Amino acid sequence: MVVLGAVMSILDVTVVSVAIPKFMETFDATYARVAWTMTGYTLALATVIPLSGWAADRFGTKRLYMLALFLFTVGSGLCATADSINQLIGYRVLQGLGGGMLMPLGMTIMTRAAGPQRIGRLMAVLGIPMLLGPICGPILGGWLIDVATWHWIFLINLPIGLIALIYAQFALPKDHTEPSESFDFIGMLMLSPGLALFLFGVSSLPEEKTISANKVWIPMLVGALLVIGFIVYSFKPKHPLLDLRLFKNRRLTVAAVSLFVFVIAFMGAGLLFPSYFLQVRGESTLDAGLLMAPQGLGAMLTMPIAGMLADKIPVGRTVPFAMALIAVGFFSFTQVEPDTSFLMLEGSLFVMGLGMGGTMMPLMTSALKTLTHQEVARGSTLVNILQQIGGSVGGAVMSVVLTSKTGDAPTVPGTTNPVTGQPLSITDLAVASHQDPRVAQMPGGPELIDRGLHFLADSFASTYWVGFVLVLATFIPIAFLPRKKEVSHLADDQTEGAAPPVMMH
Structure with missing residues (x-):
């Protein structure tokens, strides 16, 4: 049940990415304006996450989790009714207020329930939505847009959210709140x-x-x-509000910094992988999502193994090897051309997936494993907010680099962008040619399209080089990860007066 809530939250970060062209067409808005449907959601996530640790201790995880589910579901329904881009952005913020609490609360519930000997395997389970969300989101969004309308990328959350609410009411035991700390x-x-x-x-x-x-x-x-x-x-x-004293725990600090740098590097550039397939290769939204599937398959293979190993082997001995796989796979994207072999790209995504499955969850395991029962809620909040900030910064950095590169593209005299009123660039013309074959029939069309595709591919390659350098930078904090057996303090849960464990579902 906790995983279901996390799936909804993370899917909605990525499912909207393939709908951006449809939003531009429907609401007659620029890309920069429509991108705020994603930015507003992530801003709401980052704003509400710091409150979740205190609120969980004050009101109880069950009550707060159900409130988060309710806000997320209502926000999803409102998004489907939006008549303007400004309305959609506002409703996405409401949706993000609920979604921002689902992941840290889910981590708190499951970490307290797992016990000290199973936290690594638990993180592998909770990592499924975190790693597969960026892959499944574009596939689901592309399919819904192709077979129905954009409204359904939000409407699909209504029955799922209702089922999760009903199930949470019966599956999660009553909260046993203690006298609240001052806010x-x-x-x-x-x-x-x-x-x-x-x-x-x-x-x-x-x-x-x-x-x-x-x-x-x-x-x-x-x-x-x-x-x-x-x-x-x-x-x-x-x-x-956010207990920075937890950073006195050296192992938590090293793991959190490693995770932060990793998220900036990988998640930021990872959001651009579907864009390459859409803009340069001219794939449909559904096909672009399906082309990301090898990454998910690779993660599915290594995630359970990494979870079990994290309970037995110090993460400092396993994570560097997983990061090496990510670096090898990532390098291929720094060489992309308009006609790069799909076999090479898909193989690279698979290798990166193998590395993803062996990196993120072991880092989270290392961060939380040495915390006591009383520190879990505050620790998971701290880790989540670092992850959210890292994802937002990484996405913005990669977008800035790509936008600056494509912004240097030469314009085509005698053409006009219907939204901005500015002359079309050769990259705009190349992207338009995927949807409208008549573009190739204009004077000099084939040559302009070819120039545009090569310019666009070079822009993506340059952006991926920035991501690749950041991936290499991740090896610096990873070098300080523990290489000796970690002692878990979650056994403190069993002391007299500790809160009863929450049933896992």
């Missing part, structure tokens, strides 16, 4: 707005194309100052 209002007023402003500025980079734009640097600066202020302040109250 850190000062911390909330600094951290949540600070994160939202900083990520808003970062996410505005692809649209503004320069960090000197007021829409970029002002929210980034104000957000950074608020976050820095929170960091300084958070060591003063007894119960801070």
Whole structure:
């Protein structure tokens, strides 16, 4: 049941990616504007995650989990009714407020339930939606758009959310809340707005194309100052909103930093893999999603093995090998051309999937394994917010690099973009040729299309080089991962007065 909630949350981060062209057409909006349907969702996630640790302790995981499911489901229904792009963005924010709590709460419920000897295998189970979401999302979104309408990428959440709510009511035992800790209002007023402003500025980079734009640097600066202020302040109250004292645990710190760098590198560039198939190769939304399947298959093979090994072998001995597989597979995408062999690309995605399955969950296992029962909720919140920030920063960085590269493409005289009113570039013409064969019949059409496809492929290759360098940078914090057997403190759950375990489903 917990995995079901996580699947819905993560799928909706990626399922919208293939619907962006449809939103542009339906709402007559630019790409930069439509991209906020994804950005608004992730901003809401980052804003609400810091509150989940305290709220779980105060109100109980069952009540809060069901509230998150309810908000997510209602938000999904409202998204399907949107009549304008601004409405859709607003409803996506509401959806993200619920979705942001599902993953950290799910991790808390399952970590407390697993016991000290099974946390590695537990993380492998919880990792299924985290690793397969980026693969299944584009496939599901492409299929629904092809056979129905874009509304169904949101409507499909309604029956799933209803079933999950009913099941949670009966499957999860009643909450046994203890006297609540005082709520850190000062911390909330600094951290949540600070994160939202900083990520808003970062996410505005692809649209503004320069960090000197007021829409970029002002929210980034104000957000950074608020976050820095929170960091300084958070060591003063007894119960801070985000417990940075947990970083005194060296193993948690090393694992969290490794995970943060990994997410920036891999998730940021990973969002661009379907875009290459859509824009350069001219594949349909469904086929582009299906072409990502080998990555999921590779992850499915190694994830259970990595989960079992994480309970027996220090992650410092296994994760470097998994990261090496990711680096090898990633390198192939730095060489992409308009006609690169699909066999090579699919093989590279499979190898990267093998590495993914052996990297993310062992890192999370290492981060949470040395925490006590009382620290689990705060620890999972800390890990999740670092992961969310890393994904947002990585996605923005990769988008900025790709946008700046494609923005240098020469324009075609005598053509006009119907949305922006600006002359079409050779890359715009190349992408348009996939949907409209008449483009090739215009004077000089075949030559312009060929130039555009090569320019676009080179832009993707340059962007993947940035991602590849970041992947290599991940080896630095990974080198400090523990190479000796870790001692789990979750056995403290069994002490007198500890909260009863939650049944796993």
